[in-house]
Amino acid sequence: MIKEKLIRARKDKKFSQLDIAEHLNISQTQYLRKEKGEIEIKDDEWERIAKLLDIEVDEIKEEDSSRINQFFDVSGEYKNSYIGSNNNYCNIPEFLLESQREYMEILKQEIQQLKEKVSQLENQNK
Incomplete structure (x- = not known):
């Protein structure tokens, strides 16, 4: 799930992906994957990003509920007919x-x- 609130806040504060990545001591590519929802953003990273952007964590944090919902239907039953992609792409x-x-x-x-x-x-x- 794309972290739209995070992206919007980062751009509003005029920070680049590289700025945030350097603050987290990770590569820009790895940070991009976090923004795209491919890699989980850990709680301590949310806090560090919020501090850098000078805002509260809840203003930027979005839960990854979509990953859970991929496997369960609206009734909460497990969907064994899930068809997804297990492709991992590397540059x-x-x-x-x-x-x-x-x-x-x-x-x-x-x-x-x-x-x-x-x-x-x-x-x-x-």
């Missing part, structure tokens, strides 16, 4: 991915060379 810089691809190619070549050596040794022992 990995392309240069890291490329270096990993290159490393995997090197490992594939080394594996092939080792297989050839094993095959040669087996043929010598026959």
Whole structure:
């Protein structure tokens, strides 16, 4: 659940996501995920953010009731037919991915060379 009250208060006070992230000693990306509701904002973090914004916690805090409601219908019965996404997305810089691809190619070549050596040794022992 997007933290609309928090976002509105942060923008009203002219704070960037990076400002809040640095105050919490986390990355801007991690803070963004907290604002989007992907990561829980802990009580102590709510307090620190409220203090930085010079407002009361209840002016910005929104409960994550949507996560509970995803699994229970209005009668409180558990919904076992819930269809959701378990996809987790990470922003990995392309240069890291490329270096990993290159490393995997090197490992594939080394594996092939080792297989050839094993095959040669087996043929010598026959």
